[in-house]
Amino acid sequence: MLELRHVFKSFSDRGRVMPVLHDIQTTIEDGQLVCIVGPSGCGKSTLLRIMMGLAPPTSGEILYHGSPLAGVNLRAAMVFQSFALLPWLTVQSNVELGLKARGLTGALAQQRANFYLDKVGLDGYEEAYPSELSGGMKQRAGIARALAVEPDLLFMDEPFAGLDALTSANLREEVLTLWSDRALPVHTVVMVTHIIEEAVLMADRVLVMAQQPGRIAADLDVSLERPRNKRDPGFDALVDSIFEKIV
Amino acid sequence: MPVNRPSSRGWTVVLVALLLAAATLFQGPRALQMARAVVYSEPGFADLPGAAAWSLMRMTVSYLASLAFAWLVGYQAATNPRAARVLLPLLDVGQSVPVLGFFPAAIFLFVTLLGGGRIGFELAAIFLIFTSQSWNLAFGVYEGLSTIPLETRAATESLGLRGPLLWRTLYLPACVPSLVYNSILSWANGWYFLIASEIIVSGPVHYDLPGLGSVMSQAFARGDLRLAIGAILVLTTLVLAIEFVVWRPLRAWSMRFRYDTQGSGEGEEAMLRLPDLGLPALMRAARTAVRALWAHAPARRGASRVASATARSLARGARALRWPLAAASVVLLAAISAMGVWAMVRALRPPWPPEAASVPLALLLSFLRINAAYVLALLWTIPVTLWAYEHPRGTRALTVVAQVGASLPATAFFPVLVALLVDRYGGMEMISIALALTGMQWYLLFNLLAGVQRVPNDLRESLRSLGLSRPAIWRRLVLPACMPSLVTGSVVAWGGTWNALILSEYVAYRDRVYEVVGVGALINRATFKTGNRALLFLSLAALVITVVAFNRLVWDRVYRHVNARYRMEG
Numbered sequence: 001m002l003e004l005r006h007v008f009k010s011f012s013d014r015g016r017v018m019p020v021l022h023d024i025q026t027t028i029e030d031g032q033l034v035c036i037v038g039p040s041g042c043g044k045s046t047l048l049r050i051m052m053g054l055a056p057p058t059s060g061e062i063l064y065h066g067s068p069l070a071g072v073n074l075r076a077a078m079v080f081q082s083f084a085l086l087p088w089l090t091v092q093s094n095v096e097l098g099l100k101a102r103g104l105t106g107a108l109a110q111q112r113a114n115f116y117l118d119k120v121g122l123d124g125y126e127e128a129y130p131s132e133l134s135g136g137m138k139q140r141a142g143i144a145r146a147l148a149v150e151p152d153l154l155f156m157d158e159p160f161a162g163l164d165a166l167t168s169a170n171l172r173e174e175v176l177t178l179w180s181d182r183a184l185p186v187h188t189v190v191m192v193t194h195i196i197e198e199a200v201l202m203a204d205r206v207l208v209m210a211q212q213p214g215r216i217a218a219d220l221d222v223s224l225e226r227p228r229n230k231r232d233p234g235f236d237a238l239v240d241s242i243f244e245k246i247v
Numbered sequence: 248m249p250v251n252r253p254s255s256r257g258w259t260v261v262l263v264a265l266l267l268a269a270a271t272l273f274q275g276p277r278a279l280q281m282a283r284a285v286v287y288s289e290p291g292f293a294d295l296p297g298a299a300a301w302s303l304m305r306m307t308v309s310y311l312a313s314l315a316f317a318w319l320v321g322y323q324a325a326t327n328p329r330a331a332r333v334l335l336p337l338l339d340v341g342q343s344v345p346v347l348g349f350f351p352a353a354i355f356l357f358v359t360l361l362g363g364g365r366i367g368f369e370l371a372a373i374f375l376i377f378t379s380q381s382w383n384l385a386f387g388v389y390e391g392l393s394t395i396p397l398e399t400r401a402a403t404e405s406l407g408l409r410g411p412l413l414w415r416t417l418y419l420p421a422c423v424p425s426l427v428y429n430s431i432l433s434w435a436n437g438w439y440f441l442i443a444s445e446i447i448v449s450g451p452v453h454y455d456l457p458g459l460g461s462v463m464s465q466a467f468a469r470g471d472l473r474l475a476i477g478a479i480l481v482l483t484t485l486v487l488a489i490e491f492v493v494w495r496p497l498r499a500w501s502m503r504f505r506y507d508t509q510g511s512g513e514g515e516e517a518m519l520r521l522p523d524l525g526l527p528a529l530m531r532a533a534r535t536a537v538r539a540l541w542a543h544a545p546a547r548r549g550a551s552r553v554a555s556a557t558a559r560s561l562a563r564g565a566r567a568l569r570w571p572l573a574a575a576s577v578v579l580l581a582a583i584s585a586m587g588v589w590a591m592v593r594a595l596r597p598p599w600p601p602e603a604a605s606v607p608l609a610l611l612l613s614f615l616r617i618n619a620a621y622v623l624a625l626l627w628t629i630p631v632t633l634w635a636y637e638h639p640r641g642t643r644a645l646t647v648v649a650q651v652g653a654s655l656p657a658t659a660f661f662p663v664l665v666a667l668l669v670d671r672y673g674g675m676e677m678i679s680i681a682l683a684l685t686g687m688q689w690y691l692l693f694n695l696l697a698g699v700q701r702v703p704n705d706l707r708e709s710l711r712s713l714g715l716s717r718p719a720i721w722r723r724l725v726l727p728a729c730m731p732s733l734v735t736g737s738v739v740a741w742g743g744t745w746n747a748l749i750l751s752e753y754v755a756y757r758d759r760v761y762e763v764v765g766v767g768a769l770i771n772r773a774t775f776k777t778g779n780r781a782l783l784f785l786s787l788a789a790l791v792i793t794v795v796a797f798n799r800l801v802w803d804r805v806y807r808h809v810n811a812r813y814r815m816e817g
């Protein structure tokens with residue numbers, strides 16, 4: 001579905017060139033939940049932004065269904081660590097934003113927004129402002145906003161990192177439920193996290209990144225039975241082997 | 248000020264030089280003689296509403312023009328790093344130069360362009376107000392746009408928002424808090440300069456520009472105390488009404504447009520506790536009505552399609568015209584600068600007027616006056632601040648007093664000072680210092696009170712439990728904690744007060760001219776009496792260079808030092 005060919009990225013900071021991504025080469029298959037793990041600052045967010053088309057690579061190619069990506073991929077959507085809701089819009093209006101940008105307005109947009117707010121468990125909060133919500137609810141709104149555009153591909157950049165442990169565990173389960181819900185349109189998810197356990201709990205496949213310059217150090221399939229649990233046999237072994245690849 | 252000051256020295260020097268060069272293009276008296284043919288009428292009580300309306304009209308026009316300028320410049324500076332490198336120092340200089348010194352130049356420019364009639368003076372006055380309002384607002388837009396969090400920007404982009412929708416949902420709302428905050432400052436600044444320009448026009452220039460400032464100064468000059476007090480009352484009512492009906496509610500409303508991640512800023516709580524009159528409720532009703540009408544409008548689809556098509560073609564037009572426009576303005580600027588430099592060179596050819604020798608002394612005396620006023624202001628505001636620290640209930644009332652005091656234009660009380668003090672109690676010397684003081688004291692008090700409210704309570708209690716006496720707590724905790732806001736207030740108050748001297752060192756009162764030795768008097772004399780361009784240029788240059796250099800060499804350093812050392816964390 002999404003193919004990256006020899007992707008390099010560097011930033012120039014006052015004349016000094018800083019390489020951030022080094023020769024990234026991978027393919028995201030249809031229907032997979034892929035987690036990218038790596039230490040902070042290794043370029044995970046940058047890689048995700050490039051996959052989304054928010055930033056161009058310095059060199060290399062990104063192919064979406066075989067054709068090169070130019071600009072933002074409107075068939076994809078993204079969820080952010082800071083939730084990135086607009087504080088001056090209600091939850092409902094926030095969710096309708098992407099629909100408006102696609103020319104969908106009025107009752108249709110409202111219906112669609114309500115459907116996804118319902119799915120993430122936010123019905124009754126349509127008219128609330130983001131500042132009135134708890135962190136977990138904000139991220140639910142962020143997820144509803146991304147789902148509402150009915151993307152083929154969903155990117156999530158450390159979606160649970162800004163939440164407390166209990167909330168993030170809850171939300172993780174719910175994202176897994178949403179992902180496996182065949183009634184929803186999105187089945188392909190790329191999620192960034194810096195918590196190895198989280199990746200092993202959720203992913204079909206884990207891309208392990210190493211630092212300086214950011215590169216893919218390992219590409220592992222996770223074949224543990226779902227639903228998974230930290231006490232599953234083989235869980236610890238997998239976590240340990242990923243940990244070793246990062247350091 | 249929350250704006251971080253850009254320091255790019257090269258550009259500052261170039262800009263100051265060009266500004267001065269452009270100012271020497273004019274000749275004072277010739278232009279003013281062209282204007283003097285107009286009848287000079289005697290205002291009465293019946294003229295007050297009309298005068299208020301005219302003053303308000305000037306304010307509104309210049310505010311709207313400043314807003315347009317702010318978006319143009321602020322957007323460029325925030326989105327184009329190369330433009331930012333030129334624009335930010337320009338705004339910084341514009342903000343710190345004593346604008347009033349260039350007022351004669353503005354009068355000349357508009358009078359030569361449009362003839363000696365009313366329109367020339369109207370535009371000169373509006374232009375002066377504009378130059379006092381626009382820098383702040385441009386910084387507001389710049390700050391609003393450049394503080395949009397990275398992920399928020401990425402989110403709107405990833406959702407596919409573009410064009411008018413992006414402006415409506417992201418850019419405009421993101422600027423609301425900083426723009427409203429800066430609008431309040433700009434609006435208060437505008438009143439100050441509006442009154443000043445009306446006083447100058449009706450005083451030394453002898454031209455009739457209807458407005459509260461001119462009514463006031465003419466009434467005082469005639470000795471018509473009742474009319475003068477009436478004018479001051481009307482002005483005060485007008486200023487306060489706008490403050491309470493427009494700005495305060497807008498400020499409260501603008502809080503909704505802040506990001507959660509930001510902590511609450513300066514003096515916020517004190518602001519919010521004041522009553523919100525009218526506006527939000529009114530706006531909500533108006534918005535509902537407009538929405539309802541819009542939903543039922545038959546031509547809705549067509550209209551929105553036309554609107555978006557217009558927006559698109561406008562954007563396309565702007566893009567196509569960008570380079571020609573940029574080229575044209577560069578050529579125009581270059582031509583004006585060249586003419587200015589040429590005029591400057593000609594004006595500066597020896598022999599210099601004998602008065603040129605008095606520039607350094609005049610500058611020194613003006614400098615001393617400002618600092619005298621500054622010290623006087625500190626002498627009463629610091630004890631009051633300490634009192635407020637011990638009486639938290641009093642702080643709220645004092646904050647209101649300081650805010651109201653700061654929103655009233657000090658220049659409005661200038662005619663009162665003149666009528667009271669001329670020929671008495673030190674005369675002009677006192678008037679100059681008193682006007683400078685009335686301008687700066689509220690600003691200092693306001694900032695000090697904001698600082699005192701931020702002193703953490705647990706720090707005070709820990710010092711008390713250590714057995715420190717009250718004066719020791721003041722010295723060790725309260726005063727150091729207030730330093731950052733004191734310096735912020737001082738920079739603005741000190742820079743703005745130079746304008747007061749230009750107004751107050753040279754006064755036409757009851758057909759006599761009163762003056763002191765000072766750079767403001769030199770500028771006025773060169774413009775309105777002798778028309779000596781060399782002298783005018785020298786005094787303006789001395790003034791601007793002193794102010795900019797003092798800001799760069801002293802205040803910037805003090806500001807950085809104090810912020811590094813005394814800023815409270817968290």
Ligand SMILES: Nc1ncnc2c1ncn2[C@@H]1O[C@H](COP(=O)(O)OP(=O)(O)O)[C@@H](O)[C@H]1O
Nearest residue numbers: 011012013020039040041042043044045046047
């Ligand atoms: N816009 C940018 N300009 C300059 N450097 C950047 C930019 N974005 C990211 N970087 C740098 O790239 C590196 C990787 O950043 P990021 O992708 O955010 O890492 P991660 O998400 O893995 O923590 C960091 O060192 C960061 O400083």
Ligand SMILES: [Mg+2]
Nearest residue numbers: 044045157158
């Ligand atoms: Mg990141």
